[in-house]
Amino acid sequence: MPHTLSMMEARKQLTSLPEALLHDGQADVLEVTRRGKPVLAVMPWELYEAVSETLEVMGDTELTAQLRQSIREMDSGILVSWQDAKKEIGL
Numbered sequence: 653m654p655h656t657l658s659m660m661e662a663r664k665q666l667t668s669l670p671e672a673l674l675h676d677g678q679a680d681v682l683e684v685t686r687r688g689k690p691v692l693a694v695m696p697w698e699l700y701e702a703v704s705e706t707l708e709v710m711g712d713t714e715l716t717a718q719l720r721q722s723i724r725e726m727d728s729g730i731l732v733s734w735q736d737a738k739k740e741i742g743l
Contacts, residue, residue, distance in 0.1 A: 655680060655681075655682050655683065656682075656683045656684075656685060656690075657682060657683070657684055657685070658684070658685055658686070659684055659685065659686045659691070659692075662682065662684045662692075662694065669682060669694060670696065673694070673695065673696050674696060679695060679696045679698060679699040680695075680696075681693055681694070681695045681699070682694040682695070
């Protein structure tokens with residue numbers, strides 16, 4: 653659940669937010685409000701990159717289909733050994 657700050661409070665605390673958004677190695681999100689309504693989300697850069705990458709993958713229908721197929725195969729016990737996988741890609 654994101655923490656909430658008003659725009660004025662967020663402005664005052666801006667320089668300390670990077671440390672404030674990391675707790676026990678977990679990234680947190682800050683909801684910034686104006687007149688009581690959310691207008692911004694502030695998050696650590698690593699979390700932003702992870703979210704962006706996930707959205708990019710999910711936006712690629714072919715890649716998403718491959719991922720879903722791989723998950724189904726894994727769940728069914730259809731696995732390839734690491735050695736065979738390396739041979740298959742030429743390593």
